[in-house]
Amino acid sequence: MSYQTTPAQASVLTLEGCAVFDALPTAVLIFASDLILYANTVALQIFQADSKDQVLGESVHKFIYPLDQERVIARIRRAEKSNLINPPTEFRVYTCLHQVRVIALTSRTLMIDSHIGLVATFLDMTERCAMEKRLRDSDAQFQHLMNTMQDVFYRTDADGITRYVSASVRNVLGYSPDEIIGLPAAVFYPDQDNRKELVEVIKKQGYVRDFPGQMRCQDGRIIDISISSTILLDEMGQYAGVEGIWRDITERRTLERKLEQLASRDELTGIANRRFSLEEMGKRLSRYKRHQRDMSVCILDLDHFKRINDQHGHLVGDQVLLEFSVVVQSELRSTDHFGRLGGEEFLLICEDSSIENTSSLARRILQKVCDHPVAISSQTSIQVTVSIGATAVESSDSSISSILSRADNALYQAKSEGRNRICWFTEMLLRNEI
Structure with missing residues (x-):
């Protein structure tokens, strides 16, 4: 075995003195001229060697992974020419069972029995590298997911x-x-x-x-x-x-709101339809039960509407219904509810409104409807009037049907009294207000 001459500053070690490395918890190799001269117990375990003979005397080239050969040998040559400590590097090696492992190795020059050599310590990084690869793959997958x-x-x-x-x-x-x-x-x-x-x-x-x-x-x-x-x-x-x-x-x-609107709004006038109005009345009746605040319900019915349809056709009738709903809404508070029950019949719910206040609102509606004839051509317009039946909600009311029945009775009374008026239903009598 031939050895190169070592620099004067290199440390000195004999192979007989290497036995102390067997007690170390890290792997130690000593080699010169690319031949392995010593391997401690941990190193043999990492290389999966059954005996020292499988490693000692072998070339380091035998164990270095081919794609890492050039880089590792270049480091060895640099170390042999100086007394510097090689910084740690990771590379792949073959074990005696021809499995691939990753080690992190550092080395420095020393004199071995008067000849130059290298002592190297290393750790098995195979599991850590595998974990890092899994993490990189996981991170790459995460980033791909986040980006797509x-x-x-x-x-x-x-x-x-x-x-x-x-x-x-x-x-x-x-x-x-x-x-x-x-x-x-x-x-x-x-x-x-x-x-x-x-x-x-x-x-x-x-x-x-x-x-x-x-x-x-x-x-x-x-x-x-x-x-x-x-x-x-x-x-x-x-x-x-x-x-x-x-x-x-x-x-x-947006689609849900449109569907909700279709389900809750009258297609012609755009105000609440019968189903939604009755649901709203139920909610407000429940609120009334809790707070006992004044609440009135009115049914509005356009006078002689069938005659309008018969004389002028249903398109004109639709125009009358649409303009009527616009006129009424112009007089309402934001808290009032106005909906179409069907045909020419409408529902008005006035919450937190006394009989006097609701009567005042009804009279304004009567007057404004009269003041707003519906123009069906440049020369022709139709005079429209409305009858209103009203009732106050009572603490004894347990359902909306009884309230609507009273308002409907009041409406019938308004019609029989000549139309274009409001009638209130009370427990004892019907009181007219023209």
Whole structure:
């Protein structure tokens, strides 16, 4: 075996003195002229050697993975020419069972029995490298998912500051992630109380599913969103933030609103239809039971409407119904409910309104309808009048049917008294007001 002459400054070691390395918990190799001269117990275990003879005297080239050969041998040559410690490097090696492992190795020059050599220590990094690869693959998959998903993934801290948001946010709100990260999530809500409510629910039950909300886009548009998120806790179990996804459901909500409108609105006049009006009356009756505030119900019926249809046709009749509904709505408060029961019959609910106030409203409606003839051509218009039957809601009322029956009786009385008037139903009598 031939050895090169070592630099004068190299450390000196004899092979007989290497036995001390067997007690170390890290792997140690000693080699010179690319031949392995010593391997301690841990090194033999990493190389899966049954005996020292499988390793000692073998060339290091035999164990270095082919694609890493040039890089590793170049480091060995540099080390042989100096007394510097080679910094740690990772490379692949073959074991005696021809399995591939990754080791992290560092080495330095020393004198071995008066000849130059290298002592190297290394760790088995195979499992760590495999774990890092899994993490890189997982991170790559996560980033691919974040970059391609339509929904927006986000994470906020305990103070509501956005710490992460996926790239998909640009397609939804128009902002880049960098323009959002670091800002309070609440600033993108047109109603910041909506964000507070979201956080309160998450803190209470730990998650939300399809929580409704709205956000403001960069161009000022308000969009509807659906939020599904879970709570984040720190190591002490304290609230640390929220993470989850939200999606743009504006098109869905617009369609739902249209369907709701079709289900609740009269197709001709655009006001509430019969079903919705009766549901609303039920809700307001329940409120009346709780608060006992004055409430009146009126049924309005256009006078001689059949004659209008017969003489002028149904298109003119539709025009009369439409213009009548517009005239009535111009006199109502925002709290009043006005709907079409069917045909020429309409329902008016006046909440928090005394008999006197409702009577005053009814008289204004009567007068305004009279003052608004419906023009059916440039030369012809139709004079329209309406009869109104009214009743006050009583504490003994248990259903809307009894209230409507009283209002209908009052309407019949108004018709029999000559039309174009309001009649009130009371428990003892019908009182006319022209």
